[in-house]
Amino acid sequence: MADLPETMNAIGFEAPGGPEVLAIGQTDLPKVRPDDVLIKVAFAGVNRPDCIQRAGHYPAPPGASPILGLEVAGEIVAVGNEVPPEMIGQSVAALTPGGGYAQYCAAPWQHCLPVPADMDLKAAAALPETLFTVWHNVFERGLARDGERLLVHGGTSGIGTMAIMLAKAFDIEVIVTCGDEAKCEAARNVGADLAINYKETDFVEAVKEHTGGAGVNIVLDMVSGDYVPRNLQCLAEDGRHVTIAVLGGAKAELFMPMVMMRRLTLTGSTLRPRSDAFKAALADEIAANVWPLFTNGELSPIMDQTFPLAEAAAAHARMEAGEHIGKIVLEVDYG
Numbered sequence: 509m510a511d512l513p514e515t516m517n518a519i520g521f522e523a524p525g526g527p528e529v530l531a532i533g534q535t536d537l538p539k540v541r542p543d544d545v546l547i548k549v550a551f552a553g554v555n556r557p558d559c560i561q562r563a564g565h566y567p568a569p570p571g572a573s574p575i576l577g578l579e580v581a582g583e584i585v586a587v588g589n590e591v592p593p594e595m596i597g598q599s600v601a602a603l604t605p606g607g608g609y610a611q612y613c614a615a616p617w618q619h620c621l622p623v624p625a626d627m628d629l630k631a632a633a634a635l636p637e638t639l640f641t642v643w644h645n646v647f648e649r650g651l652a653r654d655g656e657r658l659l660v661h662g663g664t665s666g667i668g669t670m671a672i673m674l675a676k677a678f679d680i681e682v683i684v685t686c687g688d689e690a691k692c693e694a695a696r697n698v699g700a701d702l703a704i705n706y707k708e709t710d711f712v713e714a715v716k717e718h719t720g721g722a723g724v725n726i727v728l729d730m731v732s733g734d735y736v737p738r739n740l741q742c743l744a745e746d747g748r749h750v751t752i753a754v755l756g757g758a759k760a761e762l763f764m765p766m767v768m769m770r771r772l773t774l775t776g777s778t779l780r781p782r783s784d785a786f787k788a789a790l791a792d793e794i795a796a797n798v799w800p801l802f803t804n805g806e807l808s809p810i811m812d813q814t815f816p817l818a819e820a821a822a823a824h825a826r827m828e829a830g831e832h833i834g835k836i837v838l839e840v841d842y843g
Contacts, residue, residue, distance in 0.1 A: 515536055588617075
């Protein structure tokens with residue numbers, strides 16, 4: 509690390525609050541642990557957990573960087589002593605424990621995915637958080653299979669658009685909910701078989717009508733709260749309900765006899781607190797099963813807007829306004 513600067517630009521905040529608390533400043537380069545790589549960040553993805561952390565409701569796990577940012581793409585410029593030295597100079601996309609909103613970011617080397625020369629680094633930075641989340645929750649926890657049906661709330665979010673693309677790649681029918689007709693049309697353009705404007709139509713009735721009363725096999729839910737009992741009404745027998753966020757409330761009231769009679773499974777997960785070993789195993793699964801779909805150009809993330817690092821506050825404001833379709837990205841140090 510002798511040729512690297514001692515300090516770097518990074519986004520921070522003195523106290524939790526709205527997007528306006530975010531400001532660019534100087535901080536020390538992150539320390540590289542034995543199994544870490546140090547990435548010179550070209551682009552960093554913006555995700556809903558970043559906003560929740562900024563607001564003071566989602567503290568970084570023990571040992572993680574307090575700097576926001578859960579995914580980056582860039583060039584590896586240094587490695588720990590347990591990392592293959594040939595990784596230096598490679599372009600990668602990485603799932604990070606934090607620290608992405610900065611010129612340099614440390615991440616476990618086994619959480620990195622290779623970015624070939626003909627792949628856009630901006631697009632690569634928009635992939636890890638949603639790709640890891642959707643693969644684990646839809647295909648591992650949700651046990652998605654060819655020919656099944658999936659219901660996704662927030663169909664034009666980063667998670668929603670990723671879920672549509674991956675599900676369609678594996679011959680799964682996709683139903684989504686969105687907040688207006690423009691977003692419904694955008695979701696259909698991504699590949700959704702049915703997009704429901706939840707402000708105008710009862711999604712439970714729309715799902716029943718579309719499926720002839722059969723229902724869906726999986727619900728990927730980021731709303732929770734009073735959506736949960738409605739989601740369960742959408743499930744087919746032996747259906748799986750997977751919760752990944754509680755944006756609509758942390759508590760739900762359920763009619764448990766229906767769960768028993770229809771043999772429903774309720775599960776969920778959070779990615780960030782999971783162990784490095786778990787995330788490494790997940791990265792291996794993704795590298796073997798879906799990463800080639802992105803590196804060969806068959807799939808690419810749906811991109812919304814790109815903001816300079818110094819305008820992270822504007823990026824957060826756009827996300828919280830709910831105006832975005834796809835991924836918001838920060839340009840950190842590209843070119």
